Amino acid sequence: MNWIAWRSLGAAGLLAVLASTFFVATAASRSFYGIDHPVNLIFYYHVAVAWVGFAGLLLAALASGAYLATRAPGYSWLAEACIAVSFAFITLTLATGSVWARFIWNSWWEWSDLRLVTALVVWFIYAAYLVFRHQAQDGAVHAKAAVFSLVAFVSVPITVASTRLWQSPFHGTSLGTDSVSIHGLAFALSLIGTGLVYPYLVATRWRTHRLADELEAIEAQA
Amino acid sequence: MSLRPVWSAAPAIPPAGRPEEAAGAPPAAITLGAVAKRYGRQLALDRVDLRIDAGTTVALTGANGAGKSTLLGLISGTVSPSSGRVTLAGAGPGDGNRSRGRILGVLHHRTMLYDRLTGAENLRLHATVRGLPPARVDAVLAQVDLVGAADRPVGTYSHGMRKRLSLARLLLHEPAVLLLDEPFAGLDAASQERLAQIVEGLRGRHTIVFSTHDLPRAEALADRVLTMTAGRIADDRATEVLPGSERPAPNATAHPTPFAPAPGAAAPRAAVVEGFVRTVAAMLAKDLRIESRARSVSTAMLMLAGLLAVVLGMAFEPLANDPAVLSGALWVLITFAALHGLARSFDAEFHDDALRGLLLTGADPAAIYLGKVLGTATFLLGVALASVGLISLFFGAPALLGALPGLVLLIALAALGLTAVGGLTTVMARHSGLGETLLPLLLLPLVVPVLLAGVASVPVLLETGRLDPGWLRVLLAYDVGMLVATTAFFEHLLEG
Numbered sequence: 001m002n003w004i005a006w007r008s009l010g011a012a013g014l015l016a017v018l019a020s021t022f023f024v025a026t027a028a029s030r031s032f033y034g035i036d037h038p039v040n041l042i043f044y045y046h047v048a049v050a051w052v053g054f055a056g057l058l059l060a061a062l063a064s065g066a067y068l069a070t071r072a073p074g075y076s077w078l079a080e081a082c083i084a085v086s087f088a089f090i091t092l093t094l095a096t097g098s099v100w101a102r103f104i105w106n107s108w109w110e111w112s113d114l115r116l117v118t119a120l121v122v123w124f125i126y127a128a129y130l131v132f133r134h135q136a137q138d139g140a141v142h143a144k145a146a147v148f149s150l151v152a153f154v155s156v157p158i159t160v161a162s163t164r165l166w167q168s169p170f171h172g173t174s175l176g177t178d179s180v181s182i183h184g185l186a187f188a189l190s191l192i193g194t195g196l197v198y199p200y201l202v203a204t205r206w207r208t209h210r211l212a213d214e215l216e217a218i219e220a221q222a
Numbered sequence: 223m224s225l226r227p228v229w230s231a232a233p234a235i236p237p238a239g240r241p242e243e244a245a246g247a248p249p250a251a252i253t254l255g256a257v258a259k260r261y262g263r264q265l266a267l268d269r270v271d272l273r274i275d276a277g278t279t280v281a282l283t284g285a286n287g288a289g290k291s292t293l294l295g296l297i298s299g300t301v302s303p304s305s306g307r308v309t310l311a312g313a314g315p316g317d318g319n320r321s322r323g324r325i326l327g328v329l330h331h332r333t334m335l336y337d338r339l340t341g342a343e344n345l346r347l348h349a350t351v352r353g354l355p356p357a358r359v360d361a362v363l364a365q366v367d368l369v370g371a372a373d374r375p376v377g378t379y380s381h382g383m384r385k386r387l388s389l390a391r392l393l394l395h396e397p398a399v400l401l402l403d404e405p406f407a408g409l410d411a412a413s414q415e416r417l418a419q420i421v422e423g424l425r426g427r428h429t430i431v432f433s434t435h436d437l438p439r440a441e442a443l444a445d446r447v448l449t450m451t452a453g454r455i456a457d458d459r460a461t462e463v464l465p466g467s468e469r470p471a472p473n474a475t476a477h478p479t480p481f482a483p484a485p486g487a488a489a490p491r492a493a494v495v496e497g498f499v500r501t502v503a504a505m506l507a508k509d510l511r512i513e514s515r516a517r518s519v520s521t522a523m524l525m526l527a528g529l530l531a532v533v534l535g536m537a538f539e540p541l542a543n544d545p546a547v548l549s550g551a552l553w554v555l556i557t558f559a560a561l562h563g564l565a566r567s568f569d570a571e572f573h574d575d576a577l578r579g580l581l582l583t584g585a586d587p588a589a590i591y592l593g594k595v596l597g598t599a600t601f602l603l604g605v606a607l608a609s610v611g612l613i614s615l616f617f618g619a620p621a622l623l624g625a626l627p628g629l630v631l632l633i634a635l636a637a638l639g640l641t642a643v644g645g646l647t648t649v650m651a652r653h654s655g656l657g658e659t660l661l662p663l664l665l666l667p668l669v670v671p672v673l674l675a676g677v678a679s680v681p682v683l684l685e686t687g688r689l690d691p692g693w694l695r696v697l698l699a700y701d702v703g704m705l706v707a708t709t710a711f712f713e714h715l716l717e718g
Binding site: 125 | 263643646647649650651653654656660663664666667668670671674675678692693696699700703704707708711714715717
C-alpha cells in the first residue's frame with residue numbers, strides 16, 4: 001500500500017468516528033444500569049479503543065514471532081509500532097474507564113473492577129517493553145524485544161485468569177444485557193473508525209523507523 | 223537488506239587419496255566468501271574472501287580495530303555476518319550450534335570459566351555437557367601442565383595459568399579447528415614461552431588460527447601470516463621454514479577426532495534427550511556447588527528478607543494477626559529477595575563470559591537455561607522458607623509454621639515461575655542502558671499472577687489448612703507456560 005492509501009485509511013477512520021459521535025450525541029441512550037448520566041456515552045469510545053488496542057497486541061506478538069523466524073528488522077519495527085499505538089489506546093481505555101468510574105461509582109479507581117486492573121497490569125507490561133526498547137544499547141535489541149513481547153503475550157491470558165479469580169466482577173458485561181441499551185450503528189461506526197485509525201497510526205510509526213534505518217544506512221555508506 | 227546470519231555447512235574433510243588431494247589441492251577447513259560485518263555505521267570487516275587449508279596454522283596480525291577479533295568471531299559463529307558466507311568443513315547440515323561446538327575450540331580474552339570452581343571442576347562441567355569421559359579432564363590438565371593446580375579455585379590462578387586452563391577447555395573434545403584470540407596478550411615472557419610451546423605441540427594436528435600483535439611469534443608459530451588493515455586482508459604470505467626447524471607438516475587427515483561424533487551424523491533422539499537432561503543436571507549441580515562454597519546469592523537474599531521482616535513487623539504491629547497482612551508481608555519479602563537474588567545469580571553467568579563458554583560447546587541453550595532456573599529457584603525456595611520463619615517470629619504468628627507443608631508447595635511453584643521469567647528479564651536488564659534498575663520494571667508486571675496467587679492463597683491455607691485448587695491451577699499454568707516460553711526463546715537473548 002502506498003502512503004496516500006494509508007492516509008486515506010486514517011481519514012476514513014476519523015470520519016467514521018465523527019459519524020459515530022453524531023449518533024452518540026443525537027440518538028444514543030444515556031442510561032446504563034438504570035443510571036442516567038451523559039458520562040455513560042463514554043462507552044462508545046472506551047470499548048472501541050480497548051478492543052482495538054488489545055487486538056493490536058496479538059499483531060505485535062505475531063510480528064515478533066515473524067522477526068525471530070526471519071530476522072527481517074521490518075517485523076521488529078512493526079511489533080514496536082503496534083505496541084506503541086496499543087499502549088496509547090490502553091492508556092485511553094484506562095483514562096476513560098477511570099473518568100466513568102468517578103461519576104458513576106464516585107471513585108477514580110476500583111480494585112474490584114477486574115477489567116481496569118487487568119488493563120493496568122497489561123499497561124505496565126508493555127510500558128516496560130517500550131522503556132527497554134528505547135534504553136537498550138545492545139546491538140541485538142530486536143531479538144530481546146521480540147522475546148519479551150512473546151513472553152508478555154503468553155502472560156496476558158494467565159493474568160486475566162488470575163484477576164478474575166482474585167475478585168468477582170464489580171460491573172458485568174455491558175454488551176448483550178437488558179440493563180444496557182446500545183445504539184448499534186453508533187458503536188459499529190466507532191469500532192470501525194478506531195479499527196481504521198489504528199493501522200494508519202501503526203503505519204506512520206513503522207514508516208518513521210524505516211526511514212530512520214534508511215538514513216542511517218546512507219550515512220554509513222557515505 | 224537482510225541481516226539473517228549466514229553460516230553454512232560443507233562436506234566433511236575428504237579422506238586421503240581423493241582426486242583433489244592427489245592433484246595437490248589440500249582440503250579447506252575454513253572458507254569465507256565476501257564476508258562483511260557492520261556494527262551500526264562502523265564497517266568492521268569489508269567483503270573478505272579467505273580459504274584456510276586443513277591442518278595449517280595461520281596468524282592474524284594488524285593494528286587494534288583492524289578486524290582480527292571480528293574475523294575470529296565470524297568463524298566461531300559468535301558474530302553474525304552482515305553479508306557473505308562462512309563455511310566450516312565437517313559441519314553437518316542444519317545443526318549449526320552442534321557442529322560449531324564439535325568442530326571448534328575457541329580461546330577468547332576472557333577465560334569463559336567459573337572463578338568459584340576449581341580448574342578440574344570447570345573442565346568436568348564442560349566434559350559432562352559435551353558427554354566426554356572424565357578421563358579427558360586429567361589428560362588435558364597434563365597437556366597444559368596444570369595437574370598440580372587442578373583442585374584450586376580458578377579465582378586463585380595467575381593470568382598465565384588461566385590462559386592454559388582455557389586452552390585445556392578447548393582441547394577437551396580434540397576439535398578440528400582452534401581459534402585463539404590474542405592468546406599471548408597480557409602474559410609475562412615466561413608464560414608466553416610456556417603457552418607457545420603448548421601451541422607448537424598442537425600444530426599439524428589441528429587447524430589453528432590465532433591473532434597476535436607479536437610478529438616474531440607469528441612468524442615462528444604460523445605457516446601463514448595474514449595482515450589485516452581496516453577490515454581487509456592487506457597482506458597474505460607463507461612463512462619461511464628455517465633450516466633445522468622441526469615444524470611439523472600440515473596434516474589434513476588428522477580429523478575427525480576420536481571425541482567427536484561423525485561429521486553430519488544426526489544424533490539419535492534418545493541421545494538428544496540424554497544430553498539435555500545431562501546438561502540440566504550439570505548446571506544445577508554447578509550452581510549448588512558454587513553456592514554451597516560462596517553463599518553469595520542466598521546470604522544476600524536472606525539479609526534483605528531479614529531487614530524487611532523487621533521493618534514490616536514494626537510497621538504492621540497492630541495488624542500482626544491478620545492473615546492478609548501476614549500473607550502480604552511474606553510475599554513482599556519473597557519478591558524483594560527474588561529481585562536481589564536473580565540479579566546476582568544470573569549476573570554470575572556473565573562474569574568472564576562463563577555462560578558463553580558453555581554455549582560454545584554446542585549444548586542446547588534451553589537445557590542450560592532450565593538448569594540455571596532450577597538452581598536459582600532452589601536458592602529462592604530456601605530463602606522464602608526462611609522468610610516464613612522470619613515473619614512468624616517478628617509478627618508473632620506461629621500459625622504460619624503450622625502451615626509449612628502447604629507453604630512449601632505454594633512457594634516452590636511460585637519460585638519456579640518467578641525464576642523462569644526473572645532469568646529472562648535479568649538478562650534483558652543487563653543489556654539495557656539502565657542495568658539492574660530496569661529489572662523490577664520488566665519483571666513485576668509479568669509475575670502478577672504469581673504474586674496474586676501467593677497473596678490470596680496464604681490466608682485460605684491458614685484458615686482451612688488446604689491450598690485453594692483454583693490458585694494452584696493458575697500457578698501450574700503459569701509455570702508451564704513460562705518455562706516453555708523462556709527456555710524456548712532464551713538463546714535469542716544472548717545474541718549480541
